[in-house]
Amino acid sequence: MIHPLLINLRNLAIYALFWLLLTACWAGLSFFYFRSPIGLAITDSVVYNFSFAILSIGLWYTVRYSNLEKLNIVNRFLHHIVEAIIIAGAWFLVCYLILRTLFSTNHDYLAKQLASIPIIIGVGLIYYTVSTMFYYLVISYRNLQEKIQHESELKALVKETELSLLKSQINPHFLFNSLNSISSLTITNPAKAQEMIIKLSEFLRHSIGHKEDQMVALRAEIDQIMLYLDIEKIRFGERLRYDFKINPQCMEFLVPAMILQPLFENAIKHGVYESTEEVTITFNCQPKAEGMNIRLSNNFDPEAPPRKGNQMGIRNIVSRLKLIYQRDDLLKISKSQNNFDLEITLPYPI
Amino acid sequence: MIKAIIIDDEQPARDLISHYLSGHKDIEIAGQFADGFTGLKAIQDLKPDLVFLDIQMPKLTGFELLELLDEMPNIIFTTAYDQFAIKAFELNAVDYLLKPYSQERFDQALVKAYDHFQHKKASTEIKKLANHIADNQEILDRVVVKTGSKIKVIPVDSILYLESQDDYVMIYLTDGKFLKQQTMKYFEQHLDATKFVRIHRSYLVNINTIKQLELYEKNTYMAVLSNGAKLRVSDTGYKALKGLMKF
Numbered sequence: 001m002i003h004p005l006l007i008n009l010r011n012l013a014i015y016a017l018f019w020l021l022l023t024a025c026w027a028g029l030s031f032f033y034f035r036s037p038i039g040l041a042i043t044d045s046v047v048y049n050f051s052f053a054i055l056s057i058g059l060w061y062t063v064r065y066s067n068l069e070k071l072n073i074v075n076r077f078l079h080h081i082v083e084a085i086i087i088a089g090a091w092f093l094v095c096y097l098i099l100r101t102l103f104s105t106n107h108d109y110l111a112k113q114l115a116s117i118p119i120i121i122g123v124g125l126i127y128y129t130v131s132t133m134f135y136y137l138v139i140s141y142r143n144l145q146e147k148i149q150h151e152s153e154l155k156a157l158v159k160e161t162e163l164s165l166l167k168s169q170i171n172p173h174f175l176f177n178s179l180n181s182i183s184s185l186t187i188t189n190p191a192k193a194q195e196m197i198i199k200l201s202e203f204l205r206h207s208i209g210h211k212e213d214q215m216v217a218l219r220a221e222i223d224q225i226m227l228y229l230d231i232e233k234i235r236f237g238e239r240l241r242y243d244f245k246i247n248p249q250c251m252e253f254l255v256p257a258m259i260l261q262p263l264f265e266n267a268i269k270h271g272v273y274e275s276t277e278e279v280t281i282t283f284n285c286q287p288k289a290e291g292m293n294i295r296l297s298n299n300f301d302p303e304a305p306p307r308k309g310n311q312m313g314i315r316n317i318v319s320r321l322k323l324i325y326q327r328d329d330l331l332k333i334s335k336s337q338n339n340f341d342l343e344i345t346l347p348y349p350i
Numbered sequence: 351m352i353k354a355i356i357i358d359d360e361q362p363a364r365d366l367i368s369h370y371l372s373g374h375k376d377i378e379i380a381g382q383f384a385d386g387f388t389g390l391k392a393i394q395d396l397k398p399d400l401v402f403l404d405i406q407m408p409k410l411t412g413f414e415l416l417e418l419l420d421e422m423p424n425i426i427f428t429t430a431y432d433q434f435a436i437k438a439f440e441l442n443a444v445d446y447l448l449k450p451y452s453q454e455r456f457d458q459a460l461v462k463a464y465d466h467f468q469h470k471k472a473s474t475e476i477k478k479l480a481n482h483i484a485d486n487q488e489i490l491d492r493v494v495v496k497t498g499s500k501i502k503v504i505p506v507d508s509i510l511y512l513e514s515q516d517d518y519v520m521i522y523l524t525d526g527k528f529l530k531q532q533t534m535k536y537f538e539q540h541l542d543a544t545k546f547v548r549i550h551r552s553y554l555v556n557i558n559t560i561k562q563l564e565l566y567e568k569n570t571y572m573a574v575l576s577n578g579a580k581l582r583v584s585d586t587g588y589k590a591l592k593g594l595m596k597f
Contacts, residue, residue, distance in 0.1 A: 173431060273408065276384060
């Protein structure tokens, strides 16, 4: 956190003006009320107030420090009392030494100074309290601003994610092409047509039913993905292959619902749609100390002309992961000549 | 006998068409093909009377395939996407079947095909479908060209600029140039307008390749491209560039 007074010249100027005003008041008081000579009153006021003005700038760091340390309230209070006494005492001592060298012949004045030690120390304590409270105010104000901003960002993200999730739920072309395949199978292979209708229905039921903030066991996600792949396999036949290696320990791990489905859709869209050769999707899942490690990769036709793949699917997953786990380093993408690799680390549910 | 071929990348979809055709004894299936490349070659070699064509396929899409043909065959599109109906209509296709479709709907398309064999005319059915859909200008992400017997698929990002040459457009890349039978107006409408600017009557330039603008004569500029080519910039072209590149 940057010092609120040193952040710009304007704040520093206001601060200086405030202390000049205070200095004038102090000088005025000793001139009119205590009947000090004008020169003496001004010098005295300048020494005391200017020195505290400089001292007070440094107080910011002690406030910051105690704030960062997250001391409990009693400790913090004690800390400030001790600090206040030390600072007020030191402040008086230094000012007194300066004034004594300046007015070494004016014994009357110096005696008066020593007599008014309690008053000056008291003023020092008040100065200290006001400065410290000001800094606390600044810190809590900044924290509040930060929180408000963070919250509005989060809200925007939730909206965006919800919207793109709605859009990406069921791809109508997937549905129509699957229905066309079923239409064909009713003639060539009625038993398989029936099987496919059941699989498609199960797939749709799950897609429509889930809530996006739900956590489900990996097993449930895999079941859903299997349905999806089985349906696509009827369309694409030998062009689509898959290979799943899942450590049994991972099966009950809780994952956000529908987090993997869009990634498989992506693999099929960029792999199988664009290739006449066999495309293999491999899925690997291993437990890790921090949670679970998932690797998903597919080969693709390197000769296939680049299509502007909208990265909607992947971006959507990244923002959902960020929303759920407050981390944006969980998904890693790497692409080689003919292979697309995704690595996701899913932490233990919070 | 009517010679037909089926081009679709999904086996069940091809099976369905051949089944629907089994009742029509006057149509023979000369072949079935699973991607744009082999489909293109089949049309050139077999010269079918009727083509059942899917749009979304590996290698070449149905539309890209048609662009490469010198002569337009009679096409019945079969696809799950409704947004290409306008384009199909523009290409004077026989019909546009939306998957999944019934035997009746399929037979209707064949009736239109018989009609087409006599006199080429646009299908009213497609016209209706086309009118239903808002004219969403499709932005190209690649362009296909023929060089001799080879086919080249060019990602639009690798295009430096295009030059109009009568009924043709010359497409310039860093490693060569390709002629394509197409109008400048077409490319102006179908290339991303935030990347391609008509800087002159004859030139459409990828702005990412412009290295600098040189003052040529009073008030005329030359655009210097990354490959060293210098192109005249017209007044309107200069304004368009200024608007887009904000200088």
